[in-house]
Amino acid sequence: MAEQLKILGVCGSLRKGSLNMAALRACNELMPQGMAMTITHIEDLPLFNQDVFDAGIPEAAKRFRAEVSGADGVLIASPEYNFSLSAALKNAIDWASRPPNQSWQDKPVAIFSVSQGPLGGARVQYDARRILGQLWAHVLPRPEVFIGMGPSKFADGKLTDEATKKFLTDLLAGFKPWIERMRVKK
Numbered sequence: 001m002a003e004q005l006k007i008l009g010v011c012g013s014l015r016k017g018s019l020n021m022a023a024l025r026a027c028n029e030l031m032p033q034g035m036a037m038t039i040t041h042i043e044d045l046p047l048f049n050q051d052v053f054d055a056g057i058p059e060a061a062k063r064f065r066a067e068v069s070g071a072d073g074v075l076i077a078s079p080e081y082n083f084s085l086s087a088a089l090k091n092a093i094d095w096a097s098r099p100p101n102q103s104w105q106d107k108p109v110a111i112f113s114v115s116q117g118p119l120g121g122a123r124v125q126y127d128a129r130r131i132l133g134q135l136w137a138h139v140l141p142r143p144e145v146f147i148g149m150g151p152s153k154f155a156d157g158k159l160t161d162e163a164t165k166k167f168l169t170d171l172l173a174g175f176k177p178w179i180e181r182m183r184v185k186k
């Protein structure tokens with residue numbers, strides 16, 4: 001049987017009605033064959049503190065680090081907060097970034113963003129790409145998917161906009177060969 005790539009879905013919004021989470025869930029139906037996604041949660045991660053880390057990594061952070069390390073690729077859906085990352089997403093990235101075995105090393109990552117404004121979170125994506133790049137994650141350069149005017153593209157917690165579904169389908173279709181190309185054989 002062909003190998004099934006394990007994708008970890010991470011949503012940077014903690015909101016129950018998050019549009020980013022709705023789009024991430026929609027990706028389950030838009031993925032090419034040979035990829036399967038599990039969506040994790042990050043709201044239980046404490047605020048990063050090196051003293052806490054040094055005293056013994058909290059269970060939630062251990063779990064998140066193991067999830068990132070064990071995934072073939074990480075798919076991030078990110079809101080834009082004040083032109084940048086939500087605190088929750090930055091905190092999760094930080095927890096998985098500390099040695100030993102920093103979890104982002106050589107990790108294929110794809111990112112998209114949903115925002116209320118017309119730019120669709122362009123600014124947060126460039127910040128996230130910069131942060132993950134210096135951790136030696138390999139972030140898919142293209143296609144870029146910015147879902148602007150978010151509320152108009154969802155109904156009852158579901159992605160309804162056909163053009164947006166096509167953009168996400170193309171992103172996922174590009175992510176698969178990117179993972180195969182970038183991942184390090186262990």
Ligand SMILES: Cc1cc2nc3c(=O)[nH]c(=O)nc-3n(C[C@H](O)[C@H](O)[C@H](O)COP(=O)(O)O)c2cc1C
Pocket residue numbers: 013014015017018019020021079080081082083084114115116117118119120121150
């Ligand atoms: C603290 C905060 C800051 C925000 N800053 C921006 C912003 O810089 N650009 C933008 O397009 N939308 C901004 N928004 C609006 C978000 O795009 C909108 O709330 C979006 O739906 C959040 O994603 P979610 O639905 O996944 O929670 C902000 C929202 C919050 C709560």
